[in-house]
Every structure is written in C-alpha cells, then in structure tokens.
Amino acid sequence: MSRYLPIMLDVQGKLVVMIGGGAVAERKAAPLLEAGAALVIVSPALSGTLAAAAAAGRLRWISRPYAPGDLDGAVLVYAAADDEAVNEAVAREARRLGLPVNVASRAEAGSFITPGILRRGRLTVAVTTSGAGPSVAAEITRQIAGLLGEEYEPYLDFLHELRTAVKRLEPAPEPRARLLRRLGQLDVLNDMRQGTFIPWTPEDIEAWVESNREE
Structure with missing residues (x-):
C-alpha cells in the first residue's frame, strides 16, 4: 500500500490541466475551481456543469482530444478521460515532465490521489482511504461534517483576527508566544454554536491582550 504525504497546495491562479470532460472530470474539477486554479480542460466534449463553468469563464475548454504538449506549463495534471489508454499516455507525459499527476482510471499509475474534502471557511479537512473505497471516504467525510458544524467558520475567523492583533x-x-498559546483556551466556540456569542470590538481585543500579557 502506498503511504501518501498529506499536503495542502496553493493553486490560486496556477495552471492545472485536466484531460477529460465527463462526470469524473466534473467531480475532480469542483475543488480546483473552488481553490481558484486556472483550470484548462482538454476534451472533445464537456458535461453540462463543466460546459456552464466554461461559458461563465471559470475554466478554459480546448475542444479536441488530448495531444502531447498539452501539459506544458502546468503545475498539476489530471488524467480523467473515459479512455484508459489516453489516461496512461497523459501519465507518461506528466512523469517525463516531472509533473504531479492524478489518474482517475488507475490510481497507482499517478503520483497523487484526491481526498474527500470538507470546508468550513478557513478549516479544510481531507479524508482518504488510500484507494480502498472512494464511497467510504465520502461517507466518512459526511460523518465529520456532522461533528464540525458551520460555527467553525466564524470561530476560526475570530481566532485569526485575534492572532493578527496579538502579533501587532x-x-x-x-x-507574544504566551498570548498565542492562550488563544486556544478561549471558550467562545460553544457560544457561537448556541448563537450567544457577542463579537469583540477592537477595544475588547486590546483589553484581552493587555490582561493576558503577564503570567
């Protein structure tokens, strides 16, 4: 079994090339678009959702089959065509160029896999079963979603604002290190969960910093 290295990549504005435009490509394209990648899809046809995204300018569609050279300039490659031979050819070119490649039809032919993703604002949780069962990973992701409610988005925004103020x-x-450690001890998450949290003013933040400076 391959042991994958979990990593979060900043692909904002970076070129990602996907070969294939069907249902699998649609599923893999969604988190890329959410992350702001400059997505290019090479495929003779697109699913309805991908076609709508292309029409809206959210991705660029090259309407033809894959050809060698299509991966030039990419930082990530997705081989998501319906034809396994095409995916294998894409993987070979990606390996030759030293590019990370995800192969939908045969995960072991690629160099990375895509996890199930749960987002709560600044919080991102990735779940993978290392190829044992994508549907199981999806179910585990849904279970985690039940544990990590929508309140985590304002909670982490609050902590980020406070952390920025502490550093300033x-x-x-x-x-400063002591103050940053104490951030995690603030009991505000339950208040946010119950809807009773009162947002802090800049004066509240400064007062908290001042009162927690000393041991």
Whole structure:
C-alpha cells in the first residue's frame, strides 16, 4: 500500500490541466475551481456543469482530444478521460515532465490521489482511504461534517483576527508566544454554536491582550 504525504497546495491562479470532460472530470474539477486554479480542460466534449463553468469563464475548454504538449506549463495534471489508454499516455507525459499527476482510471499509475474534502471557511479537512473505497471516504467525510458544524467558520475567523492583533500589539517574543498559546483556551466556540456569542470590538481585543500579557 502506498503511504501518501498529506499536503495542502496553493493553486490560486496556477495552471492545472485536466484531460477529460465527463462526470469524473466534473467531480475532480469542483475543488480546483473552488481553490481558484486556472483550470484548462482538454476534451472533445464537456458535461453540462463543466460546459456552464466554461461559458461563465471559470475554466478554459480546448475542444479536441488530448495531444502531447498539452501539459506544458502546468503545475498539476489530471488524467480523467473515459479512455484508459489516453489516461496512461497523459501519465507518461506528466512523469517525463516531472509533473504531479492524478489518474482517475488507475490510481497507482499517478503520483497523487484526491481526498474527500470538507470546508468550513478557513478549516479544510481531507479524508482518504488510500484507494480502498472512494464511497467510504465520502461517507466518512459526511460523518465529520456532522461533528464540525458551520460555527467553525466564524470561530476560526475570530481566532485569526485575534492572532493578527496579538502579533501587532505584542512585539516581544516570549509574551507574544504566551498570548498565542492562550488563544486556544478561549471558550467562545460553544457560544457561537448556541448563537450567544457577542463579537469583540477592537477595544475588547486590546483589553484581552493587555490582561493576558503577564503570567
């Protein structure tokens, strides 16, 4: 069994090439578009959802079969054609160019796999079964979604705002590190979950920093 390295990539504005435009390509394209990738799809036809995304300018469609050279300039490659021979050819070109490639028809032919993804604002949770069962990964992702509710989005936004203020207001390394550790001890998540949290003003944040500077 391959042991994959979990990693989060910033693909905002970066070229990602996908070969194939059917249902599998549609599923793999969704998180790429959400992450802001400059997605190019090479395929004679597109699914309805992908065609709508192309018409809206969210991706670029090259309406023809895959040809060698289509991967030039990409940072990631997805081989998601309905034809396994095409996917294998895409994988070979990607390996020759040193590009990470995901192969939909045969995961072991690629160099990375795509996990199930749960997003709550700044929070991203990725779930994979290392090829044992994509439907199982999807079910596990749904179970995690039940544990991590929508309140995590404002909670993490709040922590980010407070963390930024701490770094601005406390230049000394030791007290700043102490303040940052105390952020995780703030009991505001339950208040957000129950809808009773009162947003902090800049004055509230400064007062919290001042009162927690000392041991």
